[in-house]
Amino acid sequence: MVREIDxxxxxxxxxxxxxxxxxxxxxxxxxxxxxxxxxGGRLVYAGETVDCPEERRFVPPESRDMGMVFQSYAVWPHxxxxxxxxxxxxxxxxxxxxxxxxxxxxxxxxxxxGLQERGGTQLSGGQQQRxxxxxxxxxxxxxxxxxxxxxNLDTRLREQMRTDLRLLQxxxxxSILFVTHDQGEALALSDRVAVMHQGRIEQIGSPRDVYSRPxxxxxxxxxxxxxRLNGTLRGRTExxxxxxxxxxxxxxxxxxxxxxxxRKDGPVxxxxxxxxLTLHKEVRESAPNVVPAHIRALLFLGDHQxxxxxxxxxxVATIKVPSNVDWSVGDRIxxxxxxxxxxxxxxxxxx
Amino acid sequence: xxxxxxxxxxxxxxxxxxxxxxxxxxxADRFANxxxxxxxxxxxxxTLNTISLSxxxxxxxxxxxxxxxxxxxxxNLPARGWIEVGFWIALFxxxxxxVLAWILVFGMINxxxxxxxxxxDAALDIYSWWxxxxxxxVTSTIAVKVFLVVPAFKAIDSSLEEAARTxxxxxxxxxxxxxxxxxxxxxxxxxxxxxxxxxxxxEVELVLGAPIDLEVYSTVIYRAMSxxxxxxxxxxxxxxxxxxxxxxxxxxxxxxxxRRRAGALSGRFSNRVQNLGRARWPLFFMVAxxxxxxxxxxxxxxxxxxxxxxxxxxxxxNPWTLDxxxxxxxxxxxxxxxxxxxxxxxxxxxxxxxxxxxxxxAALHWRGRARQVLDFVTWVPALxxxxxxxxxxxxxxxxxxxxxxxxxxxxxxxxxxxxSTITIGTQLTKGxxxxxxxxxxxxxxxxxASFFFRIRRIVLPLIAPTxxxxxxxxxxxxxxxxxxxxxxxxxxxxPLSLLQLNLLNAGKLESAxxxxxxxxxxxxxxxxxxxxxxxxxxVGRYAR
Numbered sequence: 001m002v003r004e005i006d007x008x009x010x011x012x013x014x015x016x017x018x019x020x021x022x023x024x025x026x027x028x029x030x031x032x033x034x035x036x037x038x039x040g041g042r043l044v045y046a047g048e049t050v051d052c053p054e055e056r057r058f059v060p061p062e063s064r065d066m067g068m069v070f071q072s073y074a075v076w077p078h079x080x081x082x083x084x085x086x087x088x089x090x091x092x093x094x095x096x097x098x099x100x101x102x103x104x105x106x107x108x109x110x111x112x113x114g115l116q117e118r119g120g121t122q123l124s125g126g127q128q129q130r131x132x133x134x135x136x137x138x139x140x141x142x143x144x145x146x147x148x149x150x151x152n153l154d155t156r157l158r159e160q161m162r163t164d165l166r167l168l169q170x171x172x173x174x175s176i177l178f179v180t181h182d183q184g185e186a187l188a189l190s191d192r193v194a195v196m197h198q199g200r201i202e203q204i205g206s207p208r209d210v211y212s213r214p215x216x217x218x219x220x221x222x223x224x225x226x227x228r229l230n231g232t233l234r235g236r237t238e239x240x241x242x243x244x245x246x247x248x249x250x251x252x253x254x255x256x257x258x259x260x261x262x263r264k265d266g267p268v269x270x271x272x273x274x275x276x277l278t279l280h281k282e283v284r285e286s287a288p289n290v291v292p293a294h295i296r297a298l299l300f301l302g303d304h305q306x307x308x309x310x311x312x313x314x315x316v317a318t319i320k321v322p323s324n325v326d327w328s329v330g331d332r333i334x335x336x337x338x339x340x341x342x343x344x345x346x347x348x349x350x351x
Numbered sequence: 352x353x354x355x356x357x358x359x360x361x362x363x364x365x366x367x368x369x370x371x372x373x374x375x376x377x378x379a380d381r382f383a384n385x386x387x388x389x390x391x392x393x394x395x396x397x398t399l400n401t402i403s404l405s406x407x408x409x410x411x412x413x414x415x416x417x418x419x420x421x422x423x424x425x426x427n428l429p430a431r432g433w434i435e436v437g438f439w440i441a442l443f444x445x446x447x448x449x450v451l452a453w454i455l456v457f458g459m460i461n462x463x464x465x466x467x468x469x470x471x472d473a474a475l476d477i478y479s480w481w482x483x484x485x486x487x488x489v490t491s492t493i494a495v496k497v498f499l500v501v502p503a504f505k506a507i508d509s510s511l512e513e514a515a516r517t518x519x520x521x522x523x524x525x526x527x528x529x530x531x532x533x534x535x536x537x538x539x540x541x542x543x544x545x546x547x548x549x550x551x552x553x554e555v556e557l558v559l560g561a562p563i564d565l566e567v568y569s570t571v572i573y574r575a576m577s578x579x580x581x582x583x584x585x586x587x588x589x590x591x592x593x594x595x596x597x598x599x600x601x602x603x604x605x606x607x608x609x610r611r612r613a614g615a616l617s618g619r620f621s622n623r624v625q626n627l628g629r630a631r632w633p634l635f636f637m638v639a640x641x642x643x644x645x646x647x648x649x650x651x652x653x654x655x656x657x658x659x660x661x662x663x664x665x666x667x668x669n670p671w672t673l674d675x676x677x678x679x680x681x682x683x684x685x686x687x688x689x690x691x692x693x694x695x696x697x698x699x700x701x702x703x704x705x706x707x708x709x710x711x712x713a714a715l716h717w718r719g720r721a722r723q724v725l726d727f728v729t730w731v732p733a734l735x736x737x738x739x740x741x742x743x744x745x746x747x748x749x750x751x752x753x754x755x756x757x758x759x760x761x762x763x764x765x766x767x768x769x770x771s772t773i774t775i776g777t778q779l780t781k782g783x784x785x786x787x788x789x790x791x792x793x794x795x796x797x798x799x800a801s802f803f804f805r806i807r808r809i810v811l812p813l814i815a816p817t818x819x820x821x822x823x824x825x826x827x828x829x830x831x832x833x834x835x836x837x838x839x840x841x842x843x844x845x846p847l848s849l850l851q852l853n854l855l856n857a858g859k860l861e862s863a864x865x866x867x868x869x870x871x872x873x874x875x876x877x878x879x880x881x882x883x884x885x886x887x888x889x890v891g892r893y894a895r
Contacts, residue, residue, distance in 0.1 A: 035513050035623075060628075061516040072621075074514035078532045087528075088518035135518065145517075 003199035016178040018186040019196035034061035067136030071148040073128040082116040106134040226271040247312040254339035267347035276341035280334045361743025369587035384584035397566040405549035416496025424504035441494035441645045443878035445831035448867025452649030458663040503537035509623040543604040551736035553834035590739040662860035688850040696829040699768040700822040711780035733774040737834025783817030823881035
């Protein structure tokens with residue numbers, strides 16, 4: 001279900017709609033191509049209004065000239081690869097010779113030459129995926145819409161397809177509207193990411209922005225993992241704040257502050273990305289922004305180790321440490337929280 | 352093995368009789384019946400009629416039925432759920448009462464036209480090739496297509512259609528190039544089933560073909576047996592010829608149906624419907640109108656006919672009367688036939704429910720040869736036309752010494768009904784049992800429950816809705832059956848359906864209409880009950 005969306009797909013970019021299932025991302029995509037109609041508002045494609053209930057205007061999907069790749073691939077089982085890819089060209093009345101050229105070109109593009117006569121169902125998942133993309137690209141649309149296209153592939157193939165798609169998009173200068181629930185995919189692939197929640201866009205920005213500077217608590221919790229600490233606000237200036245933890249440790253906050261500007265005290269929530277934390281063995285009493293902890297468990301994973309560090313308030317943080325660090329369970333350590341990486345939020349009621 | 356023998360015995364009797372009766376009785380020329388039958392020009396005509404009627408019906412009903420099925424399954428046709436139920440009811444419309452209703456409708460249309468254009472001849476003649484095709488189309492032929500094709504369309508992943516729309520194909524191009532080709536395997540099976548059923552058709556041809564000497568295979572067989580003395584030799588040879596013609600089709604259908612089951616669809620599945628746009632309401636009125644023509648119109652007119660002094664004549668001073676109903680119930684034959692029909696329906700249903708459950712259980716639990724034999728023998732009756740099964744049973748009950756005392760009793764009719772419902776009944780119950788899975792029963796076994804305890808306390812309660820549906824199906828079949836019981840019933844055991852046939856043949860159309868209404872009420876009532884049990888419990892939904 002989609003409540004309110006204000007979104008612009010710019011020429012030559014990959015814009016990803018990211019969100020949990022049921023957040024409205026697929027519906028947004030289906031409205032974009034006209035498989036579903038919006039109940040209000042306006043959808044403009046290349047300067048032309050294609051869906052606007054107030055003006056009783058609706059351009060059906062077959063006339064929108066956008067390519068679409070479905071989650072299930074939707075490769076027609078009763079047609080060969082060639083017939084599948086040729087279909088959009090036949091529907092547009094291309095000549096026989098031109099169809100043959102363009103099909104060959106499209107299959108070449110997705111790396112599937114020589115499989116033209118194969119039946120639609122005699123293909124592996126990855127091949128069906130490529131046929132679906134070739135079919136969507138065959139008539140050379142300016143826009144490609146992709147609905148969770150990689151979710152049915154195994155991990156290795158998914159990463160391969162991700163790279164291939166990025167290269168293809170750059171080569172053809174395509175604009176792609178991409179839907180996924182996989183944040184890694186969204187961050188790796190996109191020029192911009194729109195994080196959706198309950199039918200609205202929570203935040204839209206570059207992958208780096210969305211990851212490092214979440215604008216709302218939802219985006220903060222949805223993307224990546226963060227260490228959360230409860231504290232009390234002790235004082236603040238325009239760009240900095242001082243917060244005391246339960247055991248009295250004082251921390252300086254230099255990252256984004258998502259608090260009412262008038263607030264000067266009261267309970268707050270600190271968050272910091274786990275990868276921004278640094279662990280220290282030797283105790284330097286005077287060092288700023290450090291929290292004592294002790295190691296509860298240590299997992300050796302080959303190229304790195306995972307240390308589970310318990311803080312005085314009982315919070316456990318799983319932190320990567322190099323594999324050559326020689327610690328053991330029970331050791332007392334210090335966790336350093338760089339001020340610039342800490343973000344400050346209003347306190348949340350305990351779940 | 353005993354069941355196998357019992358099931359195949361009527362067919363064996365047929366073959367035997369074709370070489371021993373009438374012309375072949377002397378023993379000098381065992382093939383005399385065969386030669387005589389096939390040099391008879393009437394038989395050649397009947398063959399051609401059978402073929403042309405079958406093909407005509409199938410071609411038209413496929414076109415219309417598939418389109419309606421697509422509308423129901425894949426588009427946003429208004430009230431499509433109700434329309435689907437409507438076609439399901441149409442599927443159960445008993446043929447003979449509807450023949451009567453359509454005779455009336457055609458008469459009314461002709462009278463109406465002649466009132467406007469006095470010089471015109473009767474425009475529509477129901478006693479004709481087209482009349483027969485029309486009555487078949489509106490009784491069950493279209494409804495069967497809709498019923499069988501809707502599930503196939505529903506099984507299509509809608510992204511296959513949406514991919515076509517986004518590729519630039521219009522709604523209608525998507526229907527023609529994507530949805531339709533995807534269900535071709537189903538269409539082939541449905542066509543073959545339809546052809547088999549058409550070749551077996553009996554009562555419509557019997558009533559509407561007689562005045563114009565239009566014979567088909569089944570009516571020739573019936574007439575050969577109902578004249579005095581009966582031409583058993585000819586009837587049996589023709590029966591075997593028809594069986595041989597139908598057998599390859601049934602075999603083909605079985606093989607295709609099996610292959611289709613193997614190639615199941617996988618992956619993420621969505622079934623969003625296509626938007627019909629401006630055509631939505633016009634199409635709704637067309638389909639709803641057709642449905643009304645198939646169900647409400649004939650039923651209402653048939654009801655009217657029961658209150659008419661003279662069937663189909665409206666311009667009397669006072670055309671209406673209650674005499675038909677009072678006479679019907681005073682005369683006693685209708686009441687007796689009703690009692691017979693109810694006896695037949697209830698006993699066949701009761702025995703069938705137990706028997707078919709046992710067969711289905713065995714078919715699922717037996718292994719190897721025994722199971723193959725069982726599967727085969729429960730399929731065979733499906734390919735035998737009703738009249739021929741009737742003939743085979745007649746020969747069996749009159750020819751086998753220890754069965755002879757049963758001849759002319761209700762038992763014979765019950766056996767006939769069980770024969771004609773064994774395939775569908777066993778299939779439905781098997782579906783119900785298969786859905787259960789073996790684990791539920793095995794869990795009972797692990798708990799130390801004995802076989803009968805498991806059956807009684809675990810299996811039966813769980814498949815009770817399925818069994819109830821089977822029972823109602825048998826009951827509905829018993830009500831409307833004509834061909835299967837046509838040669839087996841004597842005056843004492845005559846059920847409603849045969850009484851109606853006889854009233855029709857005797858020209859007592861008003862009384863026949865009364866009987867028709869009773870049959871239709873019983874059949875449609877039990878069909879609706881079965882449907883509501885099936886949908887509420889979700890069993891046997893598309894198994895019929």
